[in-house]
Amino acid sequence: MDWLLRIPATDDFDSVMALNRLDEPLLQHSIREGKTVSELRRHGGAKVIAAAQPIWAEDQIIGSVLIKQSGNRVVTIKHATLSRFVILFLGVFLFLAIAIGVFATRLTYRVTRLQRETEQATTTDGRLLQDYIRSGTRAGDELGNLTRSISSMLQNLGQYTRYLEKLPDTLAHEMHNPLNVVNSSLDYLEYQHKDLVDDKYLNRARSGIFRLRTILTSLTEAANLKEALRNERSDEEHFNLVELVTGCVDGYQLSNPSRAFVNHFPTSPLFIHGTPDRIAQLLDKLIDNAVQFGREQSTIIVRINELPNIIQLSIINDGPSLPRELSERVFDPMVSSSTDARHSHLGLGLYIVREIAEFHGATVIAKNRADANGVEVTVNFTKNR
Template structure:
């Protein structure tokens, strides 16, 4: 024997409920379907870690998109401002040159401002400040000088440095070109990118901490609910859980309390059924044992009992066996706690009533049955309906006096069919009418009579399983009236 998680397990056990077997099967399934296993990896993480991870990812993506948007917007804005400034300078320079004014820049000023002015001719280049020629024939600036374009704006690289170049027409065959280094703009954008990256990382870290705090505090009710459920599973004490607020966790706790109430009621019914069944079985079993002991003594001592007493004992034993058989059958019927199948079949209740009446007449030969029936169709199980109606008729025959009349009516009402059975017995007291359908409940005057006290319980269970109801009232003649109501339809 080996012990796994506190439970004994035989060596070499292949029990599918064994944790090691489950682990092996899980590994095998993972090896057979690696893609599916990889796709479900996050289900092995805790809910708090998933919330933290998802919050961090969401904030990280938002920060990244926002930073990219800020960077692109700033770059476009700086580029637009620089282009507008260079265009204005180029146009102003061209305007001044048209009036013959000398606008040559000192070399020191050109280097300090980073702005250089050129005059471009269609067949060559003459600069106003610097003899270097950063342009070649075929450039957009020559197209502007030749009148082929109204203006050109572009970025060129001179000696490893990026420059923004703007060209506007000056005279026919010439143009003014203004250039400015992009080093300052690139430095600003670099700093902006670094700041965005720094604050983005800080934001992601802060989002992770915030997500962890939110998950920890937000899931605290879930952890309390989990601990309470684990306590119930460990102790089997079906105490209701505390419900606080009206959020989803409170709704879950309320639903779980409803499940606990149903489970507690079911367990109480089972406990009461076992207790009552044990009490009811004790009497026939004791009597049966006594009679068997007497027969055993009679076999040892032939003179201990005469043949007539022996026959009576055998008759008593048969009756007790029949009583036990009936009681066990009733207990088996009551132990069936499953609901009615969605589609069983449509049956005519009047035909089932005829079959039950034939059986009841054979059992109660001295009773008269006054029967009037209408056709009424219900969706249900014919066997259980027949058993319920038979129990109802047997109960009426048991309480009716010899030669009495049992009145049976099956009438079609507005959406429901009503079956009433009236007897001419002593009737049922008002305080006992609510309990006649309880398991093993028997009135004081019926304790000396045969029966298990389960017949009417089976009647109510079958009727409720068919979405109907069972009630007990007083018959017009003074006896008891038991009434069953079934939803269904008439033949009309």
């Protein structure tokens, strides 16, 4: 404790002997005055407190008693007492600091772990990956209560998410029977009344039935896509992307004679690892999107580029630009910029494109053309996946 408390001085022998020479005058002064006399003596490093008390006998002073105490000794006793107190205080402080440090470290670890597991429970686009928190649910403190509340919330969200995932299949199953009844009734009505073959109201009813079937097909296709992709991991293979896209584009030209398809493909084959049918489905959605949002008699460019580590598949159409507010959300489900009431646009086409691209370890981006006369959607496949 020398660095914290100053060490008191000690009495040296010479100073004590010098102070002892003052005893006789103090005793004489006490006898002469007839009362207690005290004084503080200093000499060098020595400090002495001296007191003389007269001795009375039958109203006469017969002598005097001298009492002396070293001042440095008193300071030394105080120093020892204070040292013990400081040591005790530092010990208690150190114990509390260690206890608080351990508690804070454990609390920080638990909060960080809860944050990490909560963030890992969902994807960046809001999809639920797990519906419970593994650790910390048995703790009896407030953080344990918070963990259980979050876990309960995730379980409720999981149940609701599974309900929503099953809803398209249930809806499609329940809707197909009424649609078949309506469609067969229209067929019978047309058979009984030949003059209704070109009736606009009959054709409008058939168009409505077709749109309903298209909507139901899109919903069930998007709902079952994730599970189907997980089950197709074993079906992946290496295939030539150029050959696959070339065959698909030839079919698109036959089915869309009002559009001109222009190909920009490398002459050498480019192989990627994945499921050819799913890449064809991805391309179908991109072409459907380019046709629906493109101008009549316009050109659709299909381009494949080879970069050092990436193979790019791009679809470029000639039409309206992508609204700025949709540029970041265009691949989210139920997002569409279409305002045409004659066609059903649930915003699931590009969502399916993103799911298939991510299944193949690819990324997909959409941006407006440099001349603002259309949109370019690019899928980036990683080589040697």
